[in-house]
Amino acid sequence: SQTIHQWPATLVQPVGSPLSLECTVEGTSNPNLYWYRQAAGRGLQLLFYSVGIGQISSEVPQNLSASRPQDRQFILSSKKLLLSDSGFYLCAWSVQTANSPLHFGNGTRLTVT
Amino acid sequence: ELKVEQNPLFLSMQEGKNYTIYCNYSTTSDRLYWYRQDPGKSLESLFVLLSNGAVKQEGRLMASLDTKARLSTLHITAAVHDLSATYFCAVDMEYGNKLVFGAGTILRVKS
Numbered sequence: 001s002q003t004i005h006q007w008p009a010t011l012v013q014p015v016g017s018p019l020s021l022e023c024t025v026e027g028t029s030n031p032n033l034y035w036y037r038q039a040a041g042r043g044l045q046l047l048f049y050s051v052g053i054g055q056i057s058s059e060v061p062q063n064l065s066a067s068r069p070q071d072r073q074f075i076l077s078s079k080k081l082l083l084s085d086s087g088f089y090l091c092a093w094s095v096q097t098a099n100s101p102l103h104f105g106n107g108t109r110l111t112v113t
Numbered sequence: 114e115l116k117v118e119q120n121p122l123f124l125s126m127q128e129g130k131n132y133t134i135y136c137n138y139s140t141t142s143d144r145l146y147w148y149r150q151d152p153g154k155s156l157e158s159l160f161v162l163l164s165n166g167a168v169k170q171e172g173r174l175m176a177s178l179d180t181k182a183r184l185s186t187l188h189i190t191a192a193v194h195d196l197s198a199t200y201f202c203a204v205d206m207e208y209g210n211k212l213v214f215g216a217g218t219i220l221r222v223k224s
Contacts, residue, residue, distance in 0.1 A: 032210055043216040044156075044201070059211075090155060094210040099163050101146050102203075102212060104156045 002027035006105030019078040023091030031093040033074040038088040115206045119215035136185040136202035144205035192222045
């Protein structure tokens with residue numbers, strides 16, 4: 001069966017520090033991968049989307065970047081965190097066929113102080 | 114730009130009662146998903162609705178999709194406390210499984 005791992009679970013970082021969140025998927029090949037952010041416990045915003053190694057689509061302009069160095073690895077990064085980067089970050093995957101639901105990781109709660 | 118609106122955003126209901134959560138979206142789509150999120154947790158897939166008139170049921174929850182009205186409903190029958198959670202609908206904005214989420218409905222079932 002497929003599993004998705006996301007870490008760390010919680011993170012407190014000062015403003016201006018770098019960020020690296022990692023997500024890996026097991027049990028499937030060539031998945032679509034996603035990073036979402038949920039602010040203030042409410043709706044989710046799609047940040048990045050990837051259909052393959054090195055293929056990243058950015059959905060909103062921001063202080064963050066994403067990379068996919070391996071087929072089942074997705075990394076969210078920042079060089080300098082802002083207060084507004086605080087939130088709950090969720091990695092997700094889906095199979096590469098239409099009509100497939102997204103499967104979410106357990107999330108990383110990031111607090112920028 | 115695809116917009117997804119849920120209402121109500123907050124719902125407090127008594128155990129045993131019925132209620133419906135509504136999800137409206139702004140552009141044509143025939144792929145709609147419902148998710149559940151418990152406090153501090155990730156999202157769990159509940160239903161996948163892929164055609165006009167689709168209806169799915171799981172326990173006390175039933176979801177339906179009307180693509181002509183651009184409306185999906187999540188109906189709760191005889192609510193129990195365990196259903197307390199936040200419920201999200203999400204619409205696929207293109208054939209790439211890129212989902213746009215509603216703001217979520219916080220459901221609290223009171224004993």
